[in-house]
Amino acid sequence: MSIDATLRLLAKARGLSASDIATAMRLPGAARAGVATVSAWLRGDKLPGSDQLDALARTFGVPASALLSELASTLDPARTKGEHELLAAYRMLNPRQRGALLEVARGMAGTANAKTRRAASR
Template sequence: MPLSTTLRLLAKARGLSAADIATAIPRAGVATVSAWLQGEKLPGKEQLDALARTFGVPAGALLGELASTLDPARTKGEHDLLAAYRGLNTKQQGALLEVARSMQPSPARTSPTKTPRSRSR
């Protein structure tokens, strides 16, 4: 889930407006907090720490999705697949996982190889 969505959900769950949040965050006005909530800007480290304290959650909980989007090992397709997966219900997620697992190549079975013997004459 994007940081902006997480922030909006936490604000709604705690009944906080952008103005309420802004009063708890150093160097952040209502316009800045609104931009975070809309995903137009990202807060800095000090501001993330203050947001985490305000919402009573670990800062890592706010950064989880953000960090994954910066993972150079993930392709655009992986991000798209994850987003699509999250939009499914539990039954659909299970079916998708089953299909994905069935598409994986089975582990190569290694059998002992026989080496030809050279005959001496």
């Protein structure tokens, strides 16, 4: 997922506007950014710098690496786009939701493995 898409999802999930994000980034110790700049990041017209990424991560309460998932996907060719999308979605869940999702995934994987074993034994 691109940085702009990740930022839009995080902003939507937390009910933050570009103005809210810019205001949060004006706190002491945060990299400053104006509303126009934040809006450009959300549209994908500009990319935030490293200090700004750190400030964005603090604003959204996520690790900076979560904002760079697209870059991570280009560095890990063993994962498919779907795997990266699933991981990005997983990271946005609360611990209870993560547990439920893992339970479902394990159940589905077990069903798929059982079908594969039956087909191979025929």
